[in-house]
Amino acid sequence: MRHIVVMSSDDRRTLLNVAAVATGPIIEIGSFFGGSAMMMSEFKRPIICVDKWEVACLDEVLKTHYWQKEFRNIKITDDNFYAIFRELEKAIPFIKSVRGDSVAPFTIERVKSLLGDELAGMIFIDGLHTFEQVSAEISAYLLLLKTNGFMVFHDYHPDFKGVVEAVNDAVNDGRLMVVKPGYTTVCRKL
Numbered sequence: 001m002r003h004i005v006v007m008s009s010d011d012r013r014t015l016l017n018v019a020a021v022a023t024g025p026i027i028e029i030g031s032f033f034g035g036s037a038m039m040m041s042e043f044k045r046p047i048i049c050v051d052k053w054e055v056a057c058l059d060e061v062l063k064t065h066y067w068q069k070e071f072r073n074i075k076i077t078d079d080n081f082y083a084i085f086r087e088l089e090k091a092i093p094f095i096k097s098v099r100g101d102s103v104a105p106f107t108i109e110r111v112k113s114l115l116g117d118e119l120a121g122m123i124f125i126d127g128l129h130t131f132e133q134v135s136a137e138i139s140a141y142l143l144l145l146k147t148n149g150f151m152v153f154h155d156y157h158p159d160f161k162g163v164v165e166a167v168n169d170a171v172n173d174g175r176l177m178v179v180k181p182g183y184t185t186v187c188r189k190l
Contacts, residue, residue, distance in 0.1 A: 007154060011184040012039065015124065018150050018186055019043050022122035025115055027144065029102045029137055030127030030154075033081075034088040034095070040124075041092045048114050049089075050098045050107060051127070053082035102127055103136040111144065119146040126154035134166035142175060145189050151176060156185035 007015070019026060019040040028037055031049035040047055055078050082099060089095050096114050100107035123141050127133065138151070145151060155163050167185060170176040180186035 007036070008183070010182070011154065012036075014180065014182060014184045014186065015039065015152065015154075016042075018122060018152055022150050024118050024121035024146060024149075027111060027120045027123045027141060029123070029125045029141070031085060031097070032126075034085045036124065036126070037095050038088060038092070041095060045094060046114070047095045048098060048111055048120075049085070049095060050100070050102045050111060051085070052101060053085060053099055054078050055081060103133070103140050108140055108144075115144060120144050120149060121146055122150040122152065124152045124154070129155055129160045129162050131162035131165045134163050135169065138166060138170045138175070142170075142189060147189055149189050150179075151187045151189060153185045153187070155183065156181070157183055 015036060016039060020043060025046040025048060026040055026043075028040075028047060028049045029051075031037055031051040031053075034049070037047050037049050055076055082097075085097060089097050098107055098110045098114070100110070120141075123145055125134065125137055125141075127137065134153075142151070153163055153167050156167060158164065167176070167178075167187065171178055171187065174190055176187040177190055178185060178187050
């Protein structure tokens with residue numbers, strides 16, 4: 001199974017450019033099939049991937065033309081969805097998965113234990129796109145990010161109003177500063 005990156009070449013370039021300059025571990029929220037984690041793995045540092053890996057989270061993706069064209073013969077279940085990601089985790093030893101709701105206390109504690117004494121240099125958020133979820137992820141994971149570390153948001157676009165509003169709130173209240181706007185928006189922790 002190939003690992004899928006569902007983002008434009010510009011977004012890929014943005015993500016890799018930030019990963020190249022960020023120092024320390026990377027946390028990815030919303031890992032899908034591991035494509036972006038695989039890309040960032042070229043920098044050979046810990047990547048902690050947080051996702052539910054549940055088919056219910058894929059409803060909209062599974063309906064897209066891209067998915068129907070490229071992956072129409074793949075039957076996805078909760079078990080094989082996570083198993084596909086686990087193949088990547090086994091192949092690249094510094095990728096670690098945490099399966100669960102990104103803002104559940106147990107999940108956050110597991111991420112903290114994988115970080116050890118370090119704080120993340122970069123957090124890439126591309127999970128559930130509701131205002132409530134993205135806001136909760138910002139609040140919870142800012143505590144695990146170095147000062148001046150990068151928090152990167154995929155799908156910062158009017159089609160994803162929850163992402164836009166949550167990021168704007170964090171910028172307006174002084175927790176984040178936008179350093180590169182775009183569909184993949186790059187912020188720094190203040």
